[in-house]
Amino acid sequence: MNTLMRKTQKAVLSLLIAVLTASIVTIVALAAGPYTRTEGTTTSQNLVKVGGTQNKQTLPSASCAGSYCGTLTQPTGGAGNTIYEWNMGTSNVSNIYHWCAYIPTTIPTAASRYVISELSHTYSWDVLVNQSNFKGKFVYLGFSDYPNQSPADISKRPGLDNACQSGYSCDGRKVYFDTIRYTTYPSTMGSDCLLD
Amino acid sequence: MRKIDWVVSAFAGIVLGVLGLVTGVTNSFLHPEPVSAESPIDVALSTILTSHARWHTVQGEAEFVWYSEDGSTQTYTNKFALSQPDNVYVEVVDQTGLGVDGIWISDGENIYDLNKQNKTYTQNIFRDALRDTSYLPSKLSDVNPSTVKFYPLATVINAPVREYLFPSWFPQGREGDIYTIDKEESFLGRKVWVIRWNTIDNDETIVWVDKTTGIILKASQFMGGKPFLDMTFTSFDVNGKIDPEIFKVPQDYSPASK
Numbered sequence: 001m002n003t004l005m006r007k008t009q010k011a012v013l014s015l016l017i018a019v020l021t022a023s024i025v026t027i028v029a030l031a032a033g034p035y036t037r038t039e040g041t042t043t044s045q046n047l048v049k050v051g052g053t054q055n056k057q058t059l060p061s062a063s064c065a066g067s068y069c070g071t072l073t074q075p076t077g078g079a080g081n082t083i084y085e086w087n088m089g090t091s092n093v094s095n096i097y098h099w100c101a102y103i104p105t106t107i108p109t110a111a112s113r114y115v116i117s118e119l120s121h122t123y124s125w126d127v128l129v130n131q132s133n134f135k136g137k138f139v140y141l142g143f144s145d146y147p148n149q150s151p152a153d154i155s156k157r158p159g160l161d162n163a164c165q166s167g168y169s170c171d172g173r174k175v176y177f178d179t180i181r182y183t184t185y186p187s188t189m190g191s192d193c194l195l196d
Numbered sequence: 197m198r199k200i201d202w203v204v205s206a207f208a209g210i211v212l213g214v215l216g217l218v219t220g221v222t223n224s225f226l227h228p229e230p231v232s233a234e235s236p237i238d239v240a241l242s243t244i245l246t247s248h249a250r251w252h253t254v255q256g257e258a259e260f261v262w263y264s265e266d267g268s269t270q271t272y273t274n275k276f277a278l279s280q281p282d283n284v285y286v287e288v289v290d291q292t293g294l295g296v297d298g299i300w301i302s303d304g305e306n307i308y309d310l311n312k313q314n315k316t317y318t319q320n321i322f323r324d325a326l327r328d329t330s331y332l333p334s335k336l337s338d339v340n341p342s343t344v345k346f347y348p349l350a351t352v353i354n355a356p357v358r359e360y361l362f363p364s365w366f367p368q369g370r371e372g373d374i375y376t377i378d379k380e381e382s383f384l385g386r387k388v389w390v391i392r393w394n395t396i397d398n399d400e401t402i403v404w405v406d407k408t409t410g411i412i413l414k415a416s417q418f419m420g421g422k423p424f425l426d427m428t429f430t431s432f433d434v435n436g437k438i439d440p441e442i443f444k445v446p447q448d449y450s451p452a453s454k
Contacts, residue, residue, distance in 0.1 A: 010201060017205035076294070100343065105397055127351045130359060132419060135397070136370050138343045142351055143325050167272045167288040167355045169262035169425075170295035193343040 072162035076172040099127075099141045100193030102178040103134040114141055114180075128165055131176070138181070138193035237377050240389045240405060241367035242336055247410030248329070248347055248362055253279045254411065256432040258357050263423040270294050274357035281327055283443045286355040300354040303443045309354060310445065316452035317445055326352065332364060344368045360412040360427060366403065372396040383413050384432050409434055 101114055114127045127141040164170035181193055234242070243250070255277040262270045271291040278284050282304035290297035299310035302322055310317040326348045333339045350362035359365065367375070378390040381404075388404045398421065404414035413432060417425040 014201060014205035014208070017202065018208040021206045021208075021210055128354065128358075129351075130356065132399075132417065132424060133359065133365060133401075134344050135395070135399070137368075140331070140343055140345045142348055143328075164296045165354065166296045166298045166300070167260060167274055167357070168295070169264065169270055171262070171264040171266075171268070171270065173265070192340050 071174050071176050074162050074164055074170060074173050074175055076170065098143050098183040098193075100138045100181045101129065101141055102138050102180075103129065103131050103136065104176040104178045105136045106174075106176050130168070140193055237375050237391070238336060240377060240391060240407075241375060243407065243410040244363050244405055244412070245333060245336065245339075245367045245410075247364060248280070251280070251409045251411070252435050253277075253438050254361060254409075254432070254434055255436065255438055256429055258360070258427060258429045260356055261426040263425065265422075272297065272356075274355050276355070276357050276361065277438050277442050278361065279438050279440075279443070282322060282349065283438075283440070284349070284353060285442045286353060286357060288355045298354065301443060301445060302349075302353075307352065308445050310449055311452065314452075315449050317449050318452050333368070336367060339368050341371045356427070360415065360429075363403075363405075363410065363412045366393070366412065369393060370396055378402070380407075384429060386413070386432070388413060406432075406434075 114129060129139055129141070162175050256275075258274045258276070260272045260274065262272075264270065269292070272295065273289040273291060275287040275289070276285065282302055284300065284302040286301075287299045288297040298312055299308075301308040301310065305322055307320045307322055308317045309320075328348060332345050332347065344365050345368065346365050347362035350358040369375070373396055374392075374394045376392050376394075378392050380387065380389055382388065383404050387407045389407060391403050391405055393401045393403070400418045402416045403412045405411070406413055411432075412427075413429040415425065415427040416423075417427075
C-alpha cells in the first residue's frame with residue numbers, strides 16, 4: 001500500500017513539475033512578443049483624399065499655402081473704422097458648396113470673418129475663424145444648403161474682411177489671407193479640404 | 197523523488213511547452229486578445245472632441261483678456277445661455293471700450309445680431325447646414341491631420357466663448373503637436389484636467405477642461421512666447437433650466453435699416 005501511495009505521489013509531483021515547466025516555457029516565449037495593441041492617437045493619420053477633381057477649385061493659387069496670399073490690418077478702437085473686403089479671385093462663383101480656408105502660420109493672427117455673399121446681398125454666409133487656433137491647417141468652414149432652397153444659379157463671391165469681431169481683440173493686428181478651396185454644388189466630394 | 201525524477205519531469209514539461217507553442221494550443225488560453233489601450237491624454241482629448249454630445253444646456257459667464265503686441269490689454273465679458281441643438285444667447289460686454297460688443301441670439305429658425313448702442317438688430321435665416329454634425333470626427337483616429345472641423349453652429353456665433361463651449365477643434369492640432377496632462381484639480385467646483393498643448397511652432401495653450409462635459413473652463417494662450425489670451429469662466433451651470441424668453445429679441449430692439 002505504501003509503495004502504491006509513494007508511486008502516486010511521485011507521479012502527481014512529476015506531472016506538476018511538467019505542467020509548471022511547460023507554463024514557464026510558454027510564458028517566456030510569449031513575453032518576447034510580438035504584441036497586438038490598438039490605441040488612440042492624434043498623429044500619423046493617413047491623408048484622406050476626397051473623390052473627384054472636376055468641381056474642386058482653388059483660389060487664388062495653391063502656392064500660397066505655407067506663406068500667405070494677402071493681408072489687411074484690423075482697425076483699432078472698434079466700430080466705425082473703414083472695413084475693407086479682400087475677395088478671393090476676380091470672378092463670382094456659382095453654387096459654392098464645401099468651403100475651406102488655409103490658415104497661415106504667420107503670427108500673431110486675430111479673429112477674422114470669412115464671408116460668402118450673394119450678389120443681391122439678400123443673403124450672406126459668414127463664418128468667424130480665430131486664426132490663432134488653426135495655424136497651418138485648412139479649416140472646414142461648412143457647406144451651403146442654399147441651393148436646395150433657391151434657384152441654383154446664385155452667384156457668390158468668397159472673401160474676407162478686416163472688421164473687428166465682437167469680443168475679440170481689436171488692436172490693429174494683421175489678418176493674413178491664404179488659399180480658399182471650394183467645391184460647387186452638386187458635389188460628391190467630402191469635407192476634408194484636400195485636393196486629389 | 198530521486199534526482200532523475202525531477203530531471204525527467206522538467207524535460208517533459210519543456211517538451212510539452214514547446215509542443216503547445218508550435219501547435220498553437222496554448223494561444224487559446226495564454227495569448228492576449230487585442231485591447232484598446234487609451235492613455236489618459238487620449239481619454240481627455242476624446243472627451244473634448246465629443247463635448248457637444250455631453251450636455252443639453254449650459255449657462256454662465258466668462259472673462260476674456262486679450263494681450264496686444266504693445267503690452268496693453270482688452271477685456272470682454274461673455275454672458276451665455278445655450279440649449280441644444282440650436283438655441284443660443286451670447287452677450288459680449290466690452291469692459292475697456294476699445295472693441296466691439298453686442299448680443300447674438302439664435303432661436304433655431306433665425307439668427308439675430310443685436311447692436312446694443314442703437315438698439316437695432318440684423319436677422320438671417322438659421323441654415324439647416326448648421327445642424328449637420330455628420331462630418332465631425334467622432335474619435336481621435338478620425339481627426340484629419342490637414343483639416344480642422346469646427347462644430348457647425350459654433351462657426352457663426354459672434355463671440356469667442358463659442359470656441360470653449362464647442363471645443364472639438366482643440367484636439368485637432370497638427371502632426372507633431374504635443375498634448376500633455378499637467379494635473380487634475382477642481383475649478384468652479386468641477387473636476388478638471390489641466391492640459392498643455394504645445395504646437396510645432398512653439399505656441400502654447402493651457403486649458404482647464406471639465407471632465408464631465410469636455411468644455412474648456414479656463415485657458416491661457418501664448419503666441420511666440422508672448423501672452424495672447426487669458427480666458428476664465430466665472431460662473432458655469434450645466435443642464436439647468438433656462439428661461440426660453442432669453443432666446444427672443446428684446447422688445448426694445450428694432451430691425452436695422454438696410
